[in-house]
Amino acid sequence: MAAAAASAPDVRAACRQAWEPVLARAPRAVVFLDAAAAEALHWGGGGAGRLLAAGALAVRALPGAGTAAAAAARAVFVVSGALRGRAAAAVRGVLGLGAVRHCALVAAGEAEGGGRAELEETLRRWMGEGGRAEVVLQAPPLLAPVWAELCLAPGLAPLFPPLPRQRDRRGGAPRAGGGPGGAAGELGLAAVPAELRAAVRALVGGLDALFASLGLREESFAVGALGRVVAAELASYAPARNRRRTAPHRASVVFVDRTLDLAGAVGHHGDNLAEKILSVLPKLPGHKTDVMVNMVELTALQIPDENCSVIAPGCLAQPNDPAAKALWESFMNLKQKEAVMEARRHLVEAASRENLPIKMSMGRVTPEQLSSYIQLFKNNFKALENHCGLLQLVLATVQTLKHPQNSKWDNFLAFERLLLQTIGESEMPSVLKQLLPMIKSYSERTQHDYTCEDFLVLLVYMYSVVGEMKGGKELDEAEEEVKKALVKAICDEPEPSSLLQKITGCDSSLNLAPQKATDAVDDIFESLRDIAKARMHMKQFNSIHSPGSNTHQASYKPLLKQVVEEICNSDRPDPVDIEHVSSGLTDLLKTGFSMFMKVNRPHPGDHPLLIIYMIGGVTVSEVKMVKDLVATHKPGTQVLVLSSALLTPLSVIELLFATEHLQPDTDI
16 A cells, blocks of 8 residues: 555646646747636746746746737737636737737636637637637646645635525526525535536646646546535546547545535634634736735845735745745744744754854744744845845744734634534523624724624634534524624724625725625525535435543534544445445446445545545645544545635635625626
């Protein structure tokens, strides 16, 4: 087993290999990237510097960048999905200027109704007479390797398992079983909205290309309704069936629906520095994962306004800096206290190598101490250049530890623990009533009080943990009181945050009428009821709450932990809620014969590589938990977590409640 794991495929190498078609066509060309392709390049493709080193004249953002190509005769377009909708409009806008005479398109899939030849003809038509076009359909896909055990597909960041109400509202076919919670297990691809169907097909095509590049022959398993849809599509996808006949490496891939456990996505369970950095620092423009690190501290500039953007921001992804990459892995793997000590150690070693006058101190590491060490690099340009990546990560640490939202982290954690205890002792109506005094309007709040968005985080946590509950008049009345308090708090905001704007559909407080806020909050509570029902069809994993006893406190039982423990169970019982999805007649025959004779049914623990795909996003704490569980219970097995996004509490709220987050991207 250990030997098999040792020769396992190298995912990071595959991520870099994905850029070879672009690098080969970059010389003397302007390279245009859509946002998701840029994010993949940022984390795993070597950054824009790699394209420039290959001979690119410039690297540009694709949307709205048409004028940038006016003087360039050659252009390369890198699109993370198929050439359709906004991506097609952007490419057409650049080519329509008339300067480009030779273009190459590197795309992740074919356009609707057209293959490579049709795409090349379309590009030539957009360029005008005499233009030459080349199309490369991408394999493997453009992925962002954020961690050794974690790869993200930025182009699928909006992909999220729809709640029953959302499926109905967005035009999905009726579910088998009729009613609002019924027969979730019988959901098929035809029962999801058109835009979600397109996302599922894009995911399946991308996974097949990735598995082909890694030489994988997978068995597919699913936990949850959308997971079953994706697994079935992958199992029956013709190119995947051909690949599985000859691929040398065996793997199990388990698709898990995020909506089965949203408490894990919005909770503050992990004492993890990387998770806190990602949650409190602002996002890097155009990125879903990386954050902006304020670099002013390393300059001599005096900037009175902290929002001033004179200095380009730093970031977390440092693919070309081994020391910074090692420190980032420490942030992901270690507890906060240990990670901060590791940051100090790296900084001291760097200062020593540069002969900077550093005074090592023992004991607790403070943000002030780290800042004082950073100052030593300030006027030494050679030292700054040599250790720029490391300094960005340490500055991210300092800014996170000093951030007001970071001080709330422990408050959230304490309140979540109290909720777990209270939920075990009381019914949901009384728990909701305990929340009421804490919902305060803007004028009443201090920096330690919860904002409107914070309350949405707590409500999602509560409803997900509680699970299916008894309805009735008392629950309805308690919810109505909370709704009224939330509507008042939202309407009293002097200027709604960008998240509240998306949730209410109002871009300013002037447009935010009470009725709009009421409608938005009503929708939220209907979705919360759906969240509570998410596990109702499950037999083994129907609870993520351990009520506690005289000797143990009530606790949260992550669904993903239950799934991985079942996979690693040495007794190897047939999993109840981890469903094997057949990929052909042989498996169907096996399943049929197993009713009459002893046949070993496929088990997700069978193979030396275990791939978990979290549909809808995953957290740092969950990836670390999966990695540690497999290392403990199934040593020698390699584990890889794939997903569309690295979640923070507020990004989950946006995916759940912001209006129509997965917009149709229709052909032009």
